[in-house]
Amino acid sequence: MQSYEMLKLENQLCFPLYATAKEVVRLYTPFLREVGLTYTQYIAMMVIWEKRSLVVKELGKLLFLDTGTLTPLLRKLEQKGFIQLSNLPEDRRSILINVTPEGMKLRDDAVEIPLKVGACVQMDSEDAKLLFELTHKLLNQITKGDASNA
Amino acid sequence: MQSYEMLKLENQLCFPLYATAKEVVRLYTPFLREVGLTYTQYIAMMVIWEKRSLVVKELGKLLFLDTGTLTPLLRKLEQKGFIQLSNLPEDRRSILINVTPEGMKLRDDAVEIPLKVGACVQMDSEDAKLLFELTHKLLNQITKGDASNA
């Protein structure tokens, strides 16, 4: 009887984590739409803006996403003209991602987004820092010893 | 130039939140599969186990999910025999969800799941409590003043 307590939604840690992540992504949506990106495309572009050039496997490792998600996503980014996909000569199994000039121009439009979203949230910086650290800690804990990270 | 710093993945709070939630859900998957549920079906069943009987709108409000997600999900739970859907006589627009005896039996199989997942995580209870509180705080902040909550 007592053990059913652990099956109550209100006693779960996973649920507020799941729901909050979902609602935060939803907060981004209207701002991202203005620049023609989805949330997942946005975090992919963040990596691509910084690296300029990288391979799909590398991107997947950074975003914790597999090729079943990335393959169609990258094709959409290519269709929109933000990236260019090509074969890596050194290893013809790999796909190289390169940002285009339009892709870099997009960054100038996107640069306001973190501020705009931040303005909607009103979380004090101490809580934000704590939440940042705790989620990173948990993420590292979970994905450590993960075979897919080998 | 400096402002591009805010577009780095590593400086985002949203990303570890998004990735952690995703990976935590993934942790549940093998255990949930043993009892024939997906994660979303599981959190829905948690509410249904506790309430025994409730209307779709109520469930949606508790889970932060809309009918586009819930309608097909509830039909699958009905097909599996865990719930029964019917019209509410007092308001024929509403759909009433009732748990079946098999649905209640499922709870006995599911009762081990929080423990099994907890064993995979190794987060000390202080951090877990903090993370629980911070995500709840942020979730309330975001969904406050939300028209869809009216």
Place this chain on the structure above:
DNA sequence: ATAAATTACATTGTACACAATGTAATGAGG
């Protein structure tokens, strides 16, 4: 009582997300 607004849910279309499987290229061992 009746037109108009609202509400509860259903449907459609787009986009993840991932397990499972497939395929071609690379690398390792003999």
Place this chain on the structure above:
DNA sequence: CCTCATTACATTGTGTACAATGTAATTTAT
């Protein structure tokens, strides 16, 4: 060199998630 395991990505199928739209029932305002 050749076989075999591994790797990087592609494909398929299932299941969310949600915006936008549709529909029928209820409520509100007149």
